[in-house]
Amino acid sequence: MSRFAVLLFALLLSACGLKPxxxxxxxxxxxxxxxxxxxxxxxxxxxxxxxxxxxxxxxxVAEGQKRYRLDVELDDQITGFGVRRDDVVTRERRTxxxxxxxxxxxxxxxxxxxxxxxDAGIDVVSSEYATVAAENTALxxxxxxVADQIVARLAQQATASPQPK
Numbered sequence: 001m002s003r004f005a006v007l008l009f010a011l012l013l014s015a016c017g018l019k020p021x022x023x024x025x026x027x028x029x030x031x032x033x034x035x036x037x038x039x040x041x042x043x044x045x046x047x048x049x050x051x052x053x054x055x056x057x058x059x060x061v062a063e064g065q066k067r068y069r070l071d072v073e074l075d076d077q078i079t080g081f082g083v084r085r086d087d088v089v090t091r092e093r094r095t096x097x098x099x100x101x102x103x104x105x106x107x108x109x110x111x112x113x114x115x116x117x118x119d120a121g122i123d124v125v126s127s128e129y130a131t132v133a134a135e136n137t138a139l140x141x142x143x144x145x146v147a148d149q150i151v152a153r154l155a156q157q158a159t160a161s162p163q164p165k
Contacts, residue, residue: 034058035065036066037058038066042072042073049143051072054147057151066105067106068102068111069103070103071103073098074096076094078092090123091123092131096142097146100114116150117149118145
C-alpha cells in the first residue's frame with residue numbers, strides 16, 4: 001500500500017466519528033461506571049462462575065464507591081440432539097442466557113434491563129467423565145463470553161449517555 005493510501009485511510013477513519021469505548025481509562029465514563037458496580041450473588045454453579053467472571057472484569061470496588069448494583073438471573077440449559085438410531089445422544093448444546101439489571105443504589109431505579117447469552121456445542125463420547133468435563137468447560141467459556149457481553153453493554157451505555165450523579 002502506498003503512503004498516500006495510508007494517509008488517506010487515516011484521514012477518512014478520523015472523520016468517521018468513531019471514538020474509543022474505554023477512552024480515558026479508569027477516569028473515562030466507562031471506567032468510572034464499571035469501577036462503581038457491585039455484583040449481587042447469583043445462585044448455583046453457573047451463577048458462581050458468572051459472578052466471578054464479572055468481578056474479574058469490574059475489579060475490586062471500595063465500599064464507599066459502590067454506586068450501582070448488577071442483578072443477574074441465569075438460564076442454563078443442556079439440550080441433546082444428534083440422536084443415533086439406538087436413541088443415544090451424540091451431541092449436546094449448552095445454552096447460557098442472562099437477564100441483568102443495573103440498579104442505581106441512591107434512587108433504586110433500574111438504569112439497564114437487558115439480556116445476554118451464548119451457546120456451545122458439546123460432543124457426547126463414550127466416556128461419561130469426558131462428557132461431564134466438556135459440559136463444565138463449556139459452562140466456564142460461556143460464563144466468560146456472557147460476562148464480556150454484559151460489560152460491553154454497560155460500557156456502551158456509560159459512553160452513550162451521561163451517568164446520573
